[in-house]
Amino acid sequence: xxxxxxxxxxxxxxxxxxxxxCTVAHRNLIMTLIGVEVMMNAAAIAFVAAALRWxxxxxxxxxxxxxxxxxxxxxxGLALVVxxxxxxxxxxxxxxxxxxx
Amino acid sequence: MTLYGAVFYLLSAIIVVATAMAVTRRQPxxxxxxxxxxxxxxxxxxxxxxxxLLAAFxxxxxxxxxxxxxxxxxxxxQRSPRELGLLSDWGPAALLGVVFLAVAVAMVFKDPGSGIxxxxxxxxxxxxxxxxxxxxxxxxxxxSILFLVALVAILHLGKRSETAGDEAExxxxxxxxxxxxxxxxxxxxxxxxxxxxxGRQ
Numbered sequence: 001x002x003x004x005x006x007x008x009x010x011x012x013x014x015x016x017x018x019x020x021x022c023t024v025a026h027r028n029l030i031m032t033l034i035g036v037e038v039m040m041n042a043a044a045i046a047f048v049a050a051a052l053r054w055x056x057x058x059x060x061x062x063x064x065x066x067x068x069x070x071x072x073x074x075x076x077g078l079a080l081v082v083x084x085x086x087x088x089x090x091x092x093x094x095x096x097x098x099x100x101x
Numbered sequence: 102m103t104l105y106g107a108v109f110y111l112l113s114a115i116i117v118v119a120t121a122m123a124v125t126r127r128q129p130x131x132x133x134x135x136x137x138x139x140x141x142x143x144x145x146x147x148x149x150x151x152x153x154l155l156a157a158f159x160x161x162x163x164x165x166x167x168x169x170x171x172x173x174x175x176x177x178x179q180r181s182p183r184e185l186g187l188l189s190d191w192g193p194a195a196l197l198g199v200v201f202l203a204v205a206v207a208m209v210f211k212d213p214g215s216g217i218x219x220x221x222x223x224x225x226x227x228x229x230x231x232x233x234x235x236x237x238x239x240x241x242x243x244x245s246i247l248f249l250v251a252l253v254a255i256l257h258l259g260k261r262s263e264t265a266g267d268e269a270e271x272x273x274x275x276x277x278x279x280x281x282x283x284x285x286x287x288x289x290x291x292x293x294x295x296x297x298x299x300g301r302q
Contacts, residue, residue: 002105002149006215011113013205015120017198022124025194030129030175034136037167038120041143044159048150052219057232060152060224061240064233067155067162068244072251074167078174079258085178086261 008049016042029084029091033077040070105221108149116142133171140164150219154226 019038026032044063051059081091088095116139123135140163147156209215233241 002103002219002221003109004215005217005219006209006212007109007113008150008219009209009215010206011117013202013209014117017202017205018117018120018124020201021194021198024197025191026124028127028129030171031124031132034129034132034171035124037136037163038124038139041140041163044155045143045146048147048152048155049219051152051224052150052222053217055220055222057224057229060155060229061233061237063147063152063155064158065240065244067158068247071162071167072247075170076251076254076258078170079255082174082177083258091178 002052005049005053009046012042012046012049015039015045027092027094029081029093030078033074033081036077037070037074040066040073105149109146112142112146112149115139116146129175130172133168133175137164137168140168151221151223152229153223154229157226 016039019035019042022035022038023032024035026035044066047059047063047066049059051057051063084096085091088098090096119135119139119142123132123139126132126135140159144156144159144164147153147159
């Protein structure tokens, strides 16, 4: 009635690979966190599509837990980034080369 | 193509373009603004796929709370982190993404079940909530403990450590001494002496 299941999975795959490239290719730590967020968003889309395909609510429940984990991940990650910025004055992971702060 | 199908392809085009614009920006603020568009499109897509409660959560959590949090953290940094660009060798990263996408496409379309057309169905928020707290109450409690643990971790990480405070003081004091040697006015002198007193306390 809506679209084939494969097209939704294809959309999720495209978004996931965009997030993967964002995570790997950027030097800015904030952009890395944004890439992780994009990847989690893609996983949630795939789960909701699977829930509609098999007409089960478990997929939506899992997407809800993905949202919660994404919120926790980004808040802890940003706190870590702020902490590292305070100690080194840079957002570039290449500058974090002192073993003992 | 039905109306729902047209809406789906329109929404997916919006999401993909907005996400692609977001991940190629060098300014994190611009990336966050594009991501808000992408997450709003995701919320509409969840609504289309029959999950109105999840659509509301995506708007509240992703497009609202998380993106505002990222914006505030970007504002915390004194110097804007705009000078950080891509890695100098971002080619392998892009290749990794392309290879991953090709493998995913091949796997999805190899599966005979991928051609099954989705039937529209809507999960009412009341039913979804009953289902969650009936079957997955333990997971909900674990998620709440996870939030508590994250709160404690953030409070610990955000606290200014003692060594960092020492460094900040050492950095500040020479500036005041040098400005004192420049024959300051009486008002400036009083400010400097007050500052030194505060520093010693």
